[in-house]
Amino acid sequence: MSTRFGQATGAFHDRQTPAMSSFGAGVAASLGLAAIQIGGETDGSITLPSSFNGVVGLKPTPGLTSRFAVVPIDPDRDTIGPVGRWVKDVALVLQSIAGKDPKDPLTYNIPHDPLPDYVAACDALRIKGMRIAIPESTFELLHRQDNPTLAAALENAAATMERLGATVIRGHDLAIFRPWVFSQWQNYVEFVHFREGTN
Numbered sequence: 001m002s003t004r005f006g007q008a009t010g011a012f013h014d015r016q017t018p019a020m021s022s023f024g025a026g027v028a029a030s031l032g033l034a035a036i037q038i039g040g041e042t043d044g045s046i047t048l049p050s051s052f053n054g055v056v057g058l059k060p061t062p063g064l065t066s067r068f069a070v071v072p073i074d075p076d077r078d079t080i081g082p083v084g085r086w087v088k089d090v091a092l093v094l095q096s097i098a099g100k101d102p103k104d105p106l107t108y109n110i111p112h113d114p115l116p117d118y119v120a121a122c123d124a125l126r127i128k129g130m131r132i133a134i135p136e137s138t139f140e141l142l143h144r145q146d147n148p149t150l151a152a153a154l155e156n157a158a159a160t161m162e163r164l165g166a167t168v169i170r171g172h173d174l175a176i177f178r179p180w181v182f183s184q185w186q187n188y189v190e191f192v193h194f195r196e197g198t199n
Contacts, residue, residue, distance in 0.1 A: 008027055010027065011031050018052065023049040026048075027049070029053070035089060036089055055084060056083070059079055062106060063109045066103065066107055080097070082097070087122055088119060092119055125165075127164045128166065129165060130167070131167045131169060133169040135172070
């Protein structure tokens with residue numbers, strides 16, 4: 001959004017929502033204005049604009065990339081990640097921005113030293129033997145939102161992972177996941193953390 005040019009739209013038509021706060025990264029990557037963008041996310045600000053605009057967005061685990069100089073919203077979930085048109089491009093940028101930073105103490109919790117090779121991990125054959133769990137709350141949420149297209153895409157993704165040799169685990173849930181998805185407490189916690197982080 002710009003006071004001079006107004007509200008940005010999505011990349012595909014002039015009435016499309018660009019979605020969430022890092023929408024500039026999603027739209028710019030989709031239109032080919034830059035090979036890679038960097039976005040910030042607390043809760044959907046990288047992943048949703050990427051999804052809405054047909055590009056790849058990665059929300060790293062908080063602490064994998066430095067958040068120095070980022071306006072804090074929720075110190076437990078704030079993170080910085082790359083947005084681009086290709087998975088390997090995003091992996092390459094993650095490789096360069098991940099790591100310990102003395103200006104962000106959370107980065108010292110990274111368990112890997114050295115970091116894994118994220119670019120090499122993009123090989124589809126590397127998925128063979130992995131165990132990937134998909135919480136049932138994910139499917140329940142999509143049904144509550146009446147989003148059969150996204151539910152079908154998730155089912156297709158799971159089938160593709162199985163075809164490539166992964167074991168997809170279904171029928172289970174994460175004990176702490178369900179209340180966060182279906183309640184408003186998440187917003188309350190964000191507001192409290194935002195107030196503390198900016199004072």
